[in-house]
Amino acid sequence: ADKIRWKGQSVFGISSPLGKYTIVLWKKYVEEMSGGRMEIVLHDVGEVVPGTKIFDAVRGGILDFGANTPAYQKGQYPAGDLFYTLPGGVLQFDDLILWLYAGGGKELEQEMYGDKVIVFPCGLTPPEEIWSKKPIKTLADFKGLKIRAAGLSMDLWEKLGASVVLLPGGEVLPSLQRGLIDATEMLEASYDYTLGLHEVCKYRFGPPVHMSNNIFQLLIKPKSWKALPDDLKIIVEKAAMVATFQGYADFWQDTIKFNKKIEKYGIITTKLSKEDQAKTRKLAFEILEEKSAQDPFFKKVWESQKKFIADFKPYYDLTKFD
Amino acid sequence: MGLVRIIDKISEWTGAIAAWLVIPLMLVVMHEVWARHVMNNPTGWGYDTCWMIFAAQFLIGGAYTLYRNGHIRIDIFYHTLSERGKLIYDTIISLVIILPPMILFTYGGVIYAAEAWISGENLSTTNWMFPAGPSKSLIPIGFFLLGLQCVADIIRNIHTLKKGNQQ
Amino acid sequence: MSPDQLAAVVMMGILLVMVIGGVHLAFALLFLSVVFGLIFQGDMIIPMAMLKFNGVMESEILIAVPLFVFMGTILEKSEVAEGVFQSLYELFGKIRGGLAIATVVTCTIFASCTGVIAATVTTMTLLAVPPMLKRNYNKGLATGVVCAGGSLGILIPPSVMLVMYGPMANLSVAQLFAAALFPGLLLAFLYLVYIAVGCWLRPELAPAIPDEEAVERGPALYKKAAKQMLPALFLIIAVLGSIIGGVASPTEASGVGAFGALLVAAAYKKLTYVKVRDAAYTTLIVTAMVFFIIIGAGIFNSVFLFLGGGALIKSILMAMPFGKWFVLSVMMGILFILGFFISWQGLLYVIVPIFLPVAISLGFDPLWFGLLVCLNLQMSFLTPPFAYAIFFVKGAAPPEVKTTDIYWGVIPFVLLQALAVLLCIVFPELVLWLPRVTLGA
Ligand code: NA
Numbered sequence: 001a002d003k004i005r006w007k008g009q010s011v012f013g014i015s016s017p018l019g020k021y022t023i024v025l026w027k028k029y030v031e032e033m034s035g036g037r038m039e040i041v042l043h044d045v046g047e048v049v050p051g052t053k054i055f056d057a058v059r060g061g062i063l064d065f066g067a068n069t070p071a072y073q074k075g076q077y078p079a080g081d082l083f084y085t086l087p088g089g090v091l092q093f094d095d096l097i098l099w100l101y102a103g104g105g106k107e108l109e110q111e112m113y114g115d116k117v118i119v120f121p122c123g124l125t126p127p128e129e130i131w132s133k134k135p136i137k138t139l140a141d142f143k144g145l146k147i148r149a150a151g152l153s154m155d156l157w158e159k160l161g162a163s164v165v166l167l168p169g170g171e172v173l174p175s176l177q178r179g180l181i182d183a184t185e186m187l188e189a190s191y192d193y194t195l196g197l198h199e200v201c202k203y204r205f206g207p208p209v210h211m212s213n214n215i216f217q218l219l220i221k222p223k224s225w226k227a228l229p230d231d232l233k234i235i236v237e238k239a240a241m242v243a244t245f246q247g248y249a250d251f252w253q254d255t256i257k258f259n260k261k262i263e264k265y266g267i268i269t270t271k272l273s274k275e276d277q278a279k280t281r282k283l284a285f286e287i288l289e290e291k292s293a294q295d296p297f298f299k300k301v302w303e304s305q306k307k308f309i310a311d312f313k314p315y316y317d318l319t320k321f322d
Numbered sequence: 323m324g325l326v327r328i329i330d331k332i333s334e335w336t337g338a339i340a341a342w343l344v345i346p347l348m349l350v351v352m353h354e355v356w357a358r359h360v361m362n363n364p365t366g367w368g369y370d371t372c373w374m375i376f377a378a379q380f381l382i383g384g385a386y387t388l389y390r391n392g393h394i395r396i397d398i399f400y401h402t403l404s405e406r407g408k409l410i411y412d413t414i415i416s417l418v419i420i421l422p423p424m425i426l427f428t429y430g431g432v433i434y435a436a437e438a439w440i441s442g443e444n445l446s447t448t449n450w451m452f453p454a455g456p457s458k459s460l461i462p463i464g465f466f467l468l469g470l471q472c473v474a475d476i477i478r479n480i481h482t483l484k485k486g487n488q489q
Numbered sequence: 490m491s492p493d494q495l496a497a498v499v500m501m502g503i504l505l506v507m508v509i510g511g512v513h514l515a516f517a518l519l520f521l522s523v524v525f526g527l528i529f530q531g532d533m534i535i536p537m538a539m540l541k542f543n544g545v546m547e548s549e550i551l552i553a554v555p556l557f558v559f560m561g562t563i564l565e566k567s568e569v570a571e572g573v574f575q576s577l578y579e580l581f582g583k584i585r586g587g588l589a590i591a592t593v594v595t596c597t598i599f600a601s602c603t604g605v606i607a608a609t610v611t612t613m614t615l616l617a618v619p620p621m622l623k624r625n626y627n628k629g630l631a632t633g634v635v636c637a638g639g640s641l642g643i644l645i646p647p648s649v650m651l652v653m654y655g656p657m658a659n660l661s662v663a664q665l666f667a668a669a670l671f672p673g674l675l676l677a678f679l680y681l682v683y684i685a686v687g688c689w690l691r692p693e694l695a696p697a698i699p700d701e702e703a704v705e706r707g708p709a710l711y712k713k714a715a716k717q718m719l720p721a722l723f724l725i726i727a728v729l730g731s732i733i734g735g736v737a738s739p740t741e742a743s744g745v746g747a748f749g750a751l752l753v754a755a756a757y758k759k760l761t762y763v764k765v766r767d768a769a770y771t772t773l774i775v776t777a778m779v780f781f782i783i784i785g786a787g788i789f790n791s792v793f794l795f796l797g798g799g800a801l802i803k804s805i806l807m808a809m810p811f812g813k814w815f816v817l818s819v820m821m822g823i824l825f826i827l828g829f830f831i832s833w834q835g836l837l838y839v840i841v842p843i844f845l846p847v848a849i850s851l852g853f854d855p856l857w858f859g860l861l862v863c864l865n866l867q868m869s870f871l872t873p874p875f876a877y878a879i880f881f882v883k884g885a886a887p888p889e890v891k892t893t894d895i896y897w898g899v900i901p902f903v904l905l906q907a908l909a910v911l912l913c914i915v916f917p918e919l920v921l922w923l924p925r926v927t928l929g930a
């Protein structure tokens with residue numbers, strides 16, 4: 001049989017950890033598991049279409065597949081954020097992935113896009129930290145703090161009294177250096193260290209009240225999907241799942257390694273108190289309820305998540321060490 | 323030549339609109355600076371408004387720029403041509419190279435913008451949630467105006483060439 | 490080579506022929522993208538182009554371009570810039586090339602404020618080229634200085650290129666910024682030395698002030714110069730200082746700068762409706778010219794890479810022979826030559842993933858190597874036929890400037906850039922000292 005050749009694009013640089021522990025792994029697994037029956041041509045971000053336009057490119061049939069983050073379509077699909085990350089520690093990464101794979105999440109994610117694209121979760125990052133040039137010990141320290149943020153967390157920061165600045169990723173470091181912003185969220189330890197955040201910020205803190213983690217997507221053009229034989233369909237889907245978990249574990253190794261470097265560098269690390277964490281969680285619930293009132297599908301997904309939290313929490317609390 | 327005059331007028335008018343857009347662009351940026359640095363309360367709309375004005379400026383202004391011969395080209399070879407040769411050469415470039423992509427981009431842009439209007443999709447750049455239709459419509463408008471100006475240039479060149487033949 | 494890759498090569502070849510043949514760069518790029526896209530990708534090319542265009546429209550960082558250009562044109566049309574350069578001309582007196590020196594210094598300051606080359610090059614062309622031509626500066630020198638000085642912004646931090654390079658090569662952007670500072674200043678210094686020496690050896694390049702014009706001396710001259718220069722200088726220092734000092738982002742500063750230019754023009758009683766209108770129209774033409782090139786190059790790059798042109802270049806490079814310093818010179822040579830034809834973004838996508846592992850396995854310091862790559866890519870702004878700096882200068886300069894003038898004008902500066910690469914190879918501390926001292930790298 002002829003080799004099946006798919007062309008697609010990453011949403012992040014393929015040599016950065018966001019690429020190499022997500023979509024690059026998926027490519028590798030699909031090619032290996034299919035015994036060479038499928039060839040995946042993976043373009044780097046921006047090569048074919050801008051990273052922010054992957055969804056449109058797959059929907060429009062320009063690409064057979066694309067790695068994506070729903071944050072780039074929040075105007076079209078406000079509920080997309082719920083499949084990606086939630087603020088205030090509502091459904092942390094390990095819980096969100098359980099809901100996504102078995103609690104009705106991935107079905108809702110497909111429902112959101114209808115027949116426009118096929119979607120599978122693909123790619124999971126270790127949890128984030130937050131960097132600051134000023135010491136942050138309590139929520140009161142957020143008052144007037146100029147922070148770079150994006151997505152659902154913007155509302156949360158504003159509720160906490162911070163002044164949110166929208167900046168493209170490339171502007172973050174120079175802006176911190178010059179003092180245009182005091183603080184930023186970026187990613188986990190290895191990525192942040194590589195960017196050099198430790199060289200301009202003296203402090204970092206946790207937990208990541210703005211978002212827990214990032215779960216990315218594999219989008220597939222429906223026509224290319226339908227043309228696949230059934231066994232390859234299974235391979236494409238399962239390869240995404242394996243890439244998610246293997247990539248997550250590999251990514252953590254980087255996080256661990258670079259966290260040591262950050263500690264050795266002498267960055268002052270603080271953590272918000274339990275009471276403060278509970279406050280941000282409460283604010284996050286408020287924000288999610290507000291958004292639900294604006295968009296019916298957002299409400300539907302959020303209700304599903306709330307039900308999952310309610311069902312999940314008793315046994316989780318019983319078994320979790322505090 | 324009536325058509326040519328009408329098209330030139332259209333380019334002049336749209337050019338005037340696009341040119342003066344720099345003033346609101348400046349004022350919106352100034353307002354953002356004021357709101358952020360002095361009032362410590364940035365607006366939700368400033369960021370998107372800025373890039374939409376700026377996109378309108380260069381897309382709508384493309385036709386006027388063509389009319390004023392502002393799109394740059396390397397003149398080493400071009401300068402060796404006679405006046406008549408230049409006219410013929412320009413006509414071929416306009417007809418074969420410039421016009422066809424403009425038609426396709428106008429067509430594609432109408433579809434692209436129509437999708438946004440019909441689905442009622444919003445911008446994803448910030449949390450402002452402004453409709454995406456207006457900014458996407460700038461693409462077909464800009465390329466349509468460019469294509470129109472290109473047609474005017476072709477007619478004008480052919481007319482001048484004919485006049486030259488008669489003399 | 491697959492048929493698609495062959496097509497990518499042919500597409501690049503036709504682009505060169507068309508550009509040299511006098512087709513508008515922006516339209517040649519759009520035309521070839523459509524033709525090759527339709528043949529090899531089918532009608533998908535049109536929606537793909539829409540996504541690319543929309544991506545450029547939404548890029549907030551580029552808004553600084555029209556506003557800086559507007560600031561420049563207001564200062565130019567209101568003759569404020571002319572006054573500043575006239576004063577500099579008189580102050581420099583018998584020192585030849587004084588205006589060119591002032592241009593390089595201004596460019597260097599501008600470079601430390603923004604990494605957007607289009608903004609620096611077009612603004613400086615509007616401000617500095619007409620005054621230099623008016624004083625009979627050689628056209629090549631006048632435009633070459635702006636091309637070279639304006640491109641410093643891609644090296645002197647902040648720089649878009651370094652921000653892109655960091656994550657691709659696993660290098661800290663903060664370290665790259667620190668590492669790029671001295672090479673950037675070294676380049677500016679080389680330009681200054683060249684201008685001073687060159688104009689001393691060949692006085693016709695940049696005539697010094699004639700005796701009959703140099704009537705005023707001493708306090709009278711200084712007083713007049715202060716009156717002509719201080720408001721505009723104050724504006725430029727305020728705009729650039731607010732960026733460096735962290736008060737404003739480049740986009741914000743560009744808006745304030747444009748408004749400030751209006752105020753300065755008003756202070757000199759030179760602000761009229763006609764001048765503002767002319768400035769607005771010039772801004773429009775320069776902006777549209779620049780952005781149609783940017784969107785054209787964007788879609789052209791996409792088609793080229795989609796056809797596998799990038800992969801082809803990779804495979805050619807992989808077949809190169811080995812030997813540490815030889816490989817380094819081959820890599821630098823390839824970058825230099827490809828830089829004539831491909832934009833720096835294209836080079837960055839192709840080169841970094843290929844060259845970097847090779848360089849590291851040969852034992853070169855990745856930070857140092859990264860800076861060599863970036864220094865080298867800076868030359869691609871000046872090397873024709875595909876040279877952004879030349880295009881932008883040509884588009885914003887007075888019509889009497891011919892493309893060939895600029896070509897001749899950039900040659901010495903390209904040679905100086907090559908010299909800088911060589912100096913950084915011979916003296917790696919130029920690159921590595923600052924990041925080690927400040928960041929403990
Ligand atoms: Na710069």
Ligand code: NA
Nearest residue numbers: 828869872875
């Ligand atoms: Na070049």
